[in-house]
Amino acid sequence: MTLTAESASAALNERVGQKAESRMLVDGRLRQSLSGETFVNVSPATGAVLGSTSAAGVEDMDAAIAAARRAFDETSWSADRSLRKRCLLQLQEALENEREALREELVAEVGAPLMTTYMAQLDWPLSDALTYPAELIDTFTWERELGPGTAFGGDNLRRVVKEPVGVVAAIAPWNYPIEIVLNKLGQALATGNTVVLKPDPNTPWTSTRIGRLIVEHTDIPAGVVNVVPTPDNTVAELLVTDPRVDLVSFTGSTDVGRLIARRGAETLKRVFLELGGKSAMVILDDADIDEVLPNTAQVCMHAGQGCAINTRMLVPRPSTTTSS
Secondary structure, eight states, rough: OOOOOOHHHHHHHHHHHHHOOOOETTTTTHHHHHHHHOOEOOOOTTEEEEEEOOOOOOOHHHHHHHHHHHHHHSSSSSOOOOHHHHHHHHHHHHHHHHHHHHHHHHHHHHOOOOHHHHTTTTHHHHTTTTTHHHHHHTTTTTTEEEEEEEEEOOEEEEEEEOOOSSSSEEHHHHHSSSHHHHHHHHHHHHEEEEEEEOOOSOOOHHHHHHHHHHHHHHOOEEEETEEOOOSSSHHTTTTHHTOOEEEEEEEEEEHHHHHHHHHTTTTTOOEEOOOOOOOEEOOOOOOHHHHHHHHGGGGGGGOOSSSTTTEEEEOOOOOOOOOO
């Protein structure tokens, strides 16, 4: 019996829904929200409900921030480089073991064409987003001597020490959830920070899966990573206003980025913003059309939802001449 595209999609959605992790990760424990509330995860390709995810409320977010603060201040995570490297490589192995399940999950909840999972949607970030910062732990210059100085009229010794910033709020978008989440996690954890990860409510499952893998397959101490899905922007905003959070890493829209910059300034947070800003393809009169034409199709890739995808094309209007 040959499956139609529609029945194959329905079967994939059902498999993904059955295997999805619906719980959040707070202080080393996978659990439902304290209120018991959930929100639905819908396939953008078919409109079908894939399943539900626990919806964090204010109390859950407060607990996650408190756990990250405590893990940074009271555990050895920020100072123990060998532990950090071991844990990142453990998470890498766990992700590798669930690569194909992740691939189907991305197709279902992101609406990603299968082809893109063999590139930036999954395979590319899985190849180095965690392994590169993990290996860099051994070679990074954590301290360096600057030699003697003469500040304030006397001899002194000068040393530069690179230290983790503290609690990092990682806020991810829906278009490339694994790629962006892993790159945020890998760098923050390798440098000794603790993290509260807030995935986009349209694509929560790849992040909640990471939470489960951390609990089941790594030695990451409780509170070092917290995964807190929520559809409520007022709950998510606590990551920007809470003084216990030291840095916000946000990927998303320009308008939300402006809001984060303003609200984060009140507690002098460090803010890293990767915002909207799509480019035009400009084709001039002397362009090699055969060379250019393949790139004109990229606006159709992943529905144009990528930071490096052109959104429009500008071409010269041909001049018209009338001969008598």
